[in-house]
Amino acid sequence: MSDITELGVAAIRDGVAKGEFTAVEAAEAFNANVAAGRALNAFIVETPEMAIEAAKAIDADKAAGKPLGKMAGVPIGMKDLFCTEGVQSTAGSKILEGFIPQYESTVSANLWKAGAGMLGKLNMDQFAMGSSNETSHFGNVLSPWRIQGSNHDLVPGGSSGGSASVVAARLCPGATGTDTGGSIRQPAAFTGITGIKPTYGRCSRWGVVAFASSLDQAGSLAHDVRDCAIMLEAMAGFDPKDTTSLDAQVPDWEAALSSDLKGKKVGIPKEYRMDGMDGEIEALWQKGIELLTDAGAQIVDISLPHTKYALPAYYIIAPAEASSNLARYDGVRYGLRDLPDGAGLQDMYAVTRAAGFGSEVKRRIMIGTYVLSAGFYDAYYTQAQKIRTLIAQDFEKAWEKCDVILAPSTPTAAFAPGEQSDNPLAMYLNDVFAVPASMAGLPAMSVPAGLNKDGLPLGLQIIGKAMDEQSVLNAGLAIEERADFTARPEKWW
Amino acid sequence: MSVDKETVMKIARLSRIAISDAEAESMVPELNAILGWVEQLAEVDVSGVEPTTAVIPNKLRLREDKVTDGDVREKVLANAPARENGFFGVPKVIE
Numbered sequence: 298m299s300d301i302t303e304l305g306v307a308a309i310r311d312g313v314a315k316g317e318f319t320a321v322e323a324a325e326a327f328n329a330n331v332a333a334g335r336a337l338n339a340f341i342v343e344t345p346e347m348a349i350e351a352a353k354a355i356d357a358d359k360a361a362g363k364p365l366g367k368m369a370g371v372p373i374g375m376k377d378l379f380c381t382e383g384v385q386s387t388a389g390s391k392i393l394e395g396f397i398p399q400y401e402s403t404v405s406a407n408l409w410k411a412g413a414g415m416l417g418k419l420n421m422d423q424f425a426m427g428s429s430n431e432t433s434h435f436g437n438v439l440s441p442w443r444i445q446g447s448n449h450d451l452v453p454g455g456s457s458g459g460s461a462s463v464v465a466a467r468l469c470p471g472a473t474g475t476d477t478g479g480s481i482r483q484p485a486a487f488t489g490i491t492g493i494k495p496t497y498g499r500c501s502r503w504g505v506v507a508f509a510s511s512l513d514q515a516g517s518l519a520h521d522v523r524d525c526a527i528m529l530e531a532m533a534g535f536d537p538k539d540t541t542s543l544d545a546q547v548p549d550w551e552a553a554l555s556s557d558l559k560g561k562k563v564g565i566p567k568e569y570r571m572d573g574m575d576g577e578i579e580a581l582w583q584k585g586i587e588l589l590t591d592a593g594a595q596i597v598d599i600s601l602p603h604t605k606y607a608l609p610a611y612y613i614i615a616p617a618e619a620s621s622n623l624a625r626y627d628g629v630r631y632g633l634r635d636l637p638d639g640a641g642l643q644d645m646y647a648v649t650r651a652a653g654f655g656s657e658v659k660r661r662i663m664i665g666t667y668v669l670s671a672g673f674y675d676a677y678y679t680q681a682q683k684i685r686t687l688i689a690q691d692f693e694k695a696w697e698k699c700d701v702i703l704a705p706s707t708p709t710a711a712f713a714p715g716e717q718s719d720n721p722l723a724m725y726l727n728d729v730f731a732v733p734a735s736m737a738g739l740p741a742m743s744v745p746a747g748l749n750k751d752g753l754p755l756g757l758q759i760i761g762k763a764m765d766e767q768s769v770l771n772a773g774l775a776i777e778e779r780a781d782f783t784a785r786p787e788k789w790w
Numbered sequence: 791m792s793v794d795k796e797t798v799m800k801i802a803r804l805s806r807i808a809i810s811d812a813e814a815e816s817m818v819p820e821l822n823a824i825l826g827w828v829e830q831l832a833e834v835d836v837s838g839v840e841p842t843t844a845v846i847p848n849k850l851r852l853r854e855d856k857v858t859d860g861d862v863r864e865k866v867l868a869n870a871p872a873r874e875n876g877f878f879g880v881p882k883v884i885e
Contacts, residue, residue: 399865497846609828634871647808666805682841738845
């Protein structure tokens, strides 16, 4: 094998199983790329020895003729939102710098059980709050992509920006992500890779640092649809330790992959065609319609009337939940403590939190505190939760007419660091197409489908019914096979 | 609805985040921009609509009433910024 790092999850798993190369060879190859890719600042902690250790166990199992798991021999990157036993887990924050979990998150444990190994912990927007990876305490993650002929940096998207960057740059064949309001799909779209968030409750949230508990959901980022399916299958499953975990069988998504969409109906929501929509995004969407038609699907127009309210409602609900979840960072049980001389307990809380949280996190905690405070709760929070019901009902009605929905993943291609960071509202608009599916808990994925005039990747989004990841994956596969997206970032790092 | 500096200071207090006068001053327009933008939600007719409690129907499970965890004091305290005699250490609370 010439270069194992050219391979994706399925090809590595199959190569190891067939004996074309060993798991240790695969781990060594990716460890080398990780070490050579530090200019991307995508890792907070590198764990090359853990990748090797996991690989040795796989090679030993194979030699002993034992059955191998569905991720056997595949080294991956782990978003730093997942607690990993004995390995620092910070959620990209200062307040958790130095925090060493004494337990393993269910999702990461599931991956190790399936035979995956860990290359390291991936940088991310602080507490998953951000769309550009500019809010991490550990510095900005950079995208491997650049505008053709330019040497200026671009953001990888966020909050799973480290995850997207390492896959696009081939430092990892796959990476975990989490999606609260687009944090898997938007970075996948920005970096020309594939990313899926499953139905809310498919992946356990146990051991995942909480941002907005009713929205947070883990998923996978990888080179293609098949790789995403394999990895998601390994991550998902019922977990009694998470009360919102779904007690449902995880289907064999990989085995049922099919890009034949005959008899399937694809909905095109007219409300996603927004005023001032970028012409290139509109053209890409049209191309998606043609590709899915070619795959045998029937295109139907649908309406999701409350689409425009999804993003503002999200920016009440998510900060409200965050303000409650992040109350645990108090300088008492773990994480940073800042105790000025002579200060009491209340001062310690306030000073610790002022020093430990970044400005976007503070902004969201304060918005959340405000909308939950006495006198404002009904006007903001209850109203937003009612609108959330209407958004979910919009989708329910749409499913009477179609099986999946096709939409753009993002309103633009990737931008430069600093371009939107002064204006929180402009930054929030990155997720305008992603948030409605999050609000309704639906599975959704982004598939790379073309380049813009600057040579930067653009993604198409497929949204499916609750529990129907298969239709999402299949429609994604139909786009992937026909879009023939082979562009790659030119190596500069 | 919009916030002024005093309200921002009050929210910061409720959030247990220390902020300076200057920081509060600069947060006023930031928070007002966001609050002004979410204001559009008020125009939606929500009469007869129940607020969402769970996006995906799920039922609360019961488990057997037996101890499944515990006896992990060292693990619980492993990341404590301050500890004393097997407890978390905090500054004096009662004068």
